[in-house]
Amino acid sequence: xxxxxxxxxxxxxxxxxxxxxxxxxxxxxxxxxxxxxxxxxxxxxxxxxxxxxxxxxxxxxxxxxxxxxxxxxx
Amino acid sequence: xxxxxxxxxxxxxxxxxxxxxxxxxxxxxxxxxxxxxxxxxxxxxxxxxxxxxxxxxxxxxxxxxxxxxxxxxxxxxxxxxxxxxxxxxxxxxxxxxxxxxxxxxxxxxxxxxxxxxxxxxxxxxxxxxxxxxxxxxxxxxxxxxxxxxxxxxxxxxxxxxxxxxxxxxxxxxxxxxxxxxxxxxxxxxxxxxxxxxxxxxxxxxxxxxxxxxxxxxxxxxxxxxxxxxxxxxxxxxxxxxxxxxxxxxxxxxxxxxxxxxxxxxxxxxxxxxxxxxxxxxxxxxxxxxxxxxxxxxxxxxxxxxxxxxxxxxxxxxxxxxxxxxxxxxxxxxxxxxxxxxxxxxxxxxxxxxxxxxxxxxxxxxxxxxxxxxxxxxxxxxxxxxxxxxxxxxxxxxxxxxxxxxxxx
Numbered sequence: 001x002x003x004x005x006x007x008x009x010x011x012x013x014x015x016x017x018x019x020x021x022x023x024x025x026x027x028x029x030x031x032x033x034x035x036x037x038x039x040x041x042x043x044x045x046x047x048x049x050x051x052x053x054x055x056x057x058x059x060x061x062x063x064x065x066x067x068x069x070x071x072x073x074x
Numbered sequence: 075x076x077x078x079x080x081x082x083x084x085x086x087x088x089x090x091x092x093x094x095x096x097x098x099x100x101x102x103x104x105x106x107x108x109x110x111x112x113x114x115x116x117x118x119x120x121x122x123x124x125x126x127x128x129x130x131x132x133x134x135x136x137x138x139x140x141x142x143x144x145x146x147x148x149x150x151x152x153x154x155x156x157x158x159x160x161x162x163x164x165x166x167x168x169x170x171x172x173x174x175x176x177x178x179x180x181x182x183x184x185x186x187x188x189x190x191x192x193x194x195x196x197x198x199x200x201x202x203x204x205x206x207x208x209x210x211x212x213x214x215x216x217x218x219x220x221x222x223x224x225x226x227x228x229x230x231x232x233x234x235x236x237x238x239x240x241x242x243x244x245x246x247x248x249x250x251x252x253x254x255x256x257x258x259x260x261x262x263x264x265x266x267x268x269x270x271x272x273x274x275x276x277x278x279x280x281x282x283x284x285x286x287x288x289x290x291x292x293x294x295x296x297x298x299x300x301x302x303x304x305x306x307x308x309x310x311x312x313x314x315x316x317x318x319x320x321x322x323x324x325x326x327x328x329x330x331x332x333x334x335x336x337x338x339x340x341x342x343x344x345x346x347x348x349x350x351x352x353x354x355x356x357x358x359x360x361x362x363x364x365x366x367x368x369x370x371x372x373x374x375x376x377x378x379x380x381x382x383x384x385x386x387x388x389x390x391x392x393x394x395x396x397x398x399x400x401x402x403x404x405x406x407x408x409x410x411x412x413x414x415x416x417x418x419x420x421x422x423x424x425x426x427x428x429x430x431x432x433x434x435x436x437x438x439x440x441x442x443x444x445x446x447x448x449x450x451x452x453x454x455x456x457x458x459x460x461x462x463x464x465x466x467x468x469x470x471x472x473x474x475x476x477x478x479x480x481x482x
Contacts, residue, residue: 008243009215012347015354022361029369036362043355050348055238057246059225069248071231 006042008049015042091167098172104163109135109174110182113155118144126151128159128174136173137161143177156182188287191294194321198296203303204324210308212328212340213276218245219340220307222265222280225250229283229333233312236334241341247275252292253282259295266301266309278305279336280322281312293320302326312336434465441471451476 006014018039022032059069085093098104111128118124122141127134137159139147151157161176198204219237223230225248237246249269251261262280269275280302282290292298293313302309302325311326312333323329330336434440440463441448448454454473462469 007215007217008347012351012354015351015358019354019357019361022365023357025361025365025368027365029365029372032362032365036358036365039354039358043351043358046351047348049243050344050351053242053344055234055242055244055246057234057238057248059248059250060220066247069225069246071225071234071248 006045008046011042011046011049015039015046018042087170088167091165091170094172095165095167098164099162106162107160107174109159109161111135111157111159113151113157114153116151116153124151124176128157136166136171137176138166138173139176139179147179149181151179158182191321194294194296194299195324198299198321198325203299208303209327210306212308212310215241215342216244216277216340218247218275219277219279220247220249220269220275222249222251222262222269222278223282223333224253227283229281229312232332232334233279233337236337237341240338240343242344244341254285254289254292258292259298262292263295263297263301266298266305270305270307275307277340278307278309279312279330279333279340280309280326281330281333281336282314283333284314284318290314290318290320293322295321298322299325310336310340434463437465439464439469451478 018035021027022035022039027035057069057071058066060066109128111130114127114129114134116124116126122144124139124144126137126139128137129135139161158180159174159176160178160180161174163172163174165172202208221230221233223233230248234246234248237244249265251265252258253262266278266280269278280293280298282293284290290313293311299321302311302322308327309325310328310330311320311322312330312335313320313322314332316331319329328339330339441454442461442463443454443458446453448460454460454476456473456476458473460471460473462471
């Protein structure tokens with residue numbers, strides 16, 4: 001099953017939904033395997049986001065442009 | 075030895091009290107005095123006069139405030155309040171006691187800014203600007219956070235640092251404003267309005283580091299409170315240190331005690347989310363393992379069932395299908411974590427073919443007598459009615475002949 005690029009929030013939400021569905025155990029085997037596959041992809045995606053995230057900080061200029069921002073010492 | 079009392083003049087009580095009163099009333103200090111203390115035993119009499127005591131750790135001073143003066147009080151004195159009283163001290167002859175005749179009473183330690191603050195706070199509160207049910211809930215995982223603050227100084231650095239440590243997934247946009255002095259409040263309010271016109275921000279933090287009440291004043295201005303109130307985006311206020319409370323704090327959807335604290339409240343913690351994710355992964359694997367075990371038991375049952383055995387297909391073919399399915403399932407189980415996705419989807423496809431419904435689709439049928447599956451001629455008698463399930467329904471049949479045969 002294709003997993004679209006989702007936000008962390010959406011991915012975690014869907015993953016929780018899948019886990020509780022599987023835990024209830026009322027899906028047939030075929031459906032369970034599909035859910036598992038989707039869940040595994042979501043978990044990998046979330047993990048990647050957590051591991052690879054690098055904070056991006058910008059400064060809003062008066063003309064509406066944004067430039068990278070580093071808060072210096074005083 | 076005896077005292078010759080007759081040689082001393084004698085006075086009445088009234089004369090003594092009057093004498094002491096005269097002494098006091100001739101004393102310039104006592105005639106115009108400010109006294110600091112804590113109110114206790116405050117009583118308002120039906121006459122309109124107020125009676126109370128001022129006390130400190132050393133003792134008490136009785137006070138009275140007559141109706142005329144009490145009517146001009148700008149606050150409601152309560153026991154325990156620290157106040158400064160202005161008045162003169164004299165004797166109350168009936169009780170033979172001196173007391174402060176209080177002309178005015180002010181809350182202690184409050185300057186003109188405190189007064190302005192209190193007036194504005196009360197007015198905006200009455201208008202509903204601080205209502206709990208107007209407050210916007212914060213997003214659980216903000217994606218882009220706007221910091222409306224000074225681009226220099228410790229406050230912005232602290233916020234960026236804490237946000238980065240906890241939740242680097244959130245982007246940060248610094249919207250630079252002046253946070254003190256003339257025009258600062260207008261800049262803060264304008265920035266909050268402007269951010270609300272953007273589509274990419276889901277949370278605003280506005281604030282500054284600690285300072286005097288004058289330095290924090292921009293966050294006590296009505297224009298800032300109103301900008302926060304009308305903001306559709308949730309706003310966290312983060313002004314000064316823990317004890318500083320501003321009007322902006324009341325209007326904000328969430329008040330943080332410091333800029334760092336605002337950053338902590340704004341985002342989830344990466345480590346915690348990692349743990350939650352690990353737990354979900356564990357539960358995901360555990361539940362599919364359980365489901366596969368069920369599948370295997372199902373397979374075993376179907377293999378042994380008379381429904382399949384009694385069917386007319388070559389047994390060898392079915393055995394091949396079943397074996398292959400079992401192998402796939404077992405390999406899926408063995409390689410649960412390693413390459414699990416490929417193995418599992420293969421198993422899934424295989425299991426689909428095993429479903430009893432699929433079997434019916436290939437032309438097999440299940441005969442039932444009542445609720446019992448009929449798998450042997452011995453189970454039915456001539457004239458019995460049987461229900462025969464086919465892929466899309468049930469045929470009601472009557473047994474006309476019985477004949478035993480071997481399919482093996």
